[in-house]
């Protein structure tokens with residue numbers, strides 16, 4: 001009898017972490033690697049948020065909290081959804097979890113039975129299919145294309161839906177492509193969903209505040225209020241407020257689903273860290289200038305990276321609307337040889353050889369379900385980004 005659970009055999013290790021591991025091996029040999037593989041803002045958490053956490057510790061807010069979160073945070077979440085997304089959620093319809101990841105996991109765990117299907121547009125964030133599989137469901141991929149800027153079209157969604165479909169996971173702006181849906185594009189998706197009343201939407205709005213130019217952020221329940229009774233609107237403070245280590249994610253949705261997620265959480269983690277919850281209250285209710293300032297910095301990095309990559313031989317990089325990722329195609333380099341004679345057959349070969357020859361760590365697109373592409377996280381300084389893009393240009397030009 002095997003000791004480890006069968007469920008584990010359904011789960012793949014994270015490709016991002018595997019690239020980081022290879023990067024560390026090269027660093028151990030004394031090489032200086034530019035790491036563009038991790039999805040984490042390089043800024044520090046704003047001071048007002050840190051101070052709120054320190055004050056909470058001093059006040060003795062150091063005990064268990066209610067499972068779904070402290071009331072001031074749940075009220076701040078309901079107020080945020082009203083203020084920024086024009087969504088009317090009562091505070092009792094909200095839940096706080098240990099990061100956005102935890103919220104997603106619990107929503108799936110609370111709803112999936114074996115055989116239930118979850119539609120996931122490709123390219124996708126690596127955790128979605130693994131979470132679905134761990135919860136006993138079946139991921140069903142709906143392909144997008146570079147020509148459509150990696151956005152799901154009605155026909156692809158329609159083709160992926162079956163009577164067994166329980167959820168569509170939407171992620172805008174997207175990890176890994178950075179693509180964000182306009183209100184009109186969301187309406188097209190909503191119209192398909194209106195024809196299939198059994199399908200719920202799990203919208204992962206984690207990168208909501210990282211959108212550039214005059215792009216107007218919209219979320220699906222706002223665009224189509226008829227979907228509100230079958231939408232879980234998920235968000236968090238990790239990316240918007242550079243709070244990845246505080247582990248606070250949240251969502252709002254129909255009360256039965258929130259209660260089911262609360263039930264799971266009550267036997268699993270209980271309420272998340274009390275101190276982090278008070279910090280998140282300040283992040284949501286306090287001054288928002290941090291968000292605008294960082295948005296400008298990210299936009300200038302995005303423009304630099306897109307322009308430099310498009311100057312590289314064989315690389316085609318669309319300009320994404322948001323997040324801090326670009327997802328260029330390396331189709332023009334497939335079949336070519338490195339100077340040492342290695343043929344680049346896949347995007348994984350491309351990223352491996354790039355790392356070995358030029359010490360730039362990026363993640364291959366096949367890990368996100370669409371290739372030949374690669375993902376660059378531009379959450380690092382312009383200086384490093386410029387150097388990394390020069391090395392990518394040099395590597396691309398060296399292939400024959």
Ligand SMILES: Cc1ncc(COP(=O)(O)O)c(C=O)c1O
Nearest residue numbers: 039099100101125175206236238
């Ligand atoms: C699309 C997406 N959703 C959710 C998360 C998870 O966020 P958290 O760190 O709050 O768990 C991430 C983190 O990388 C992400 O990229």
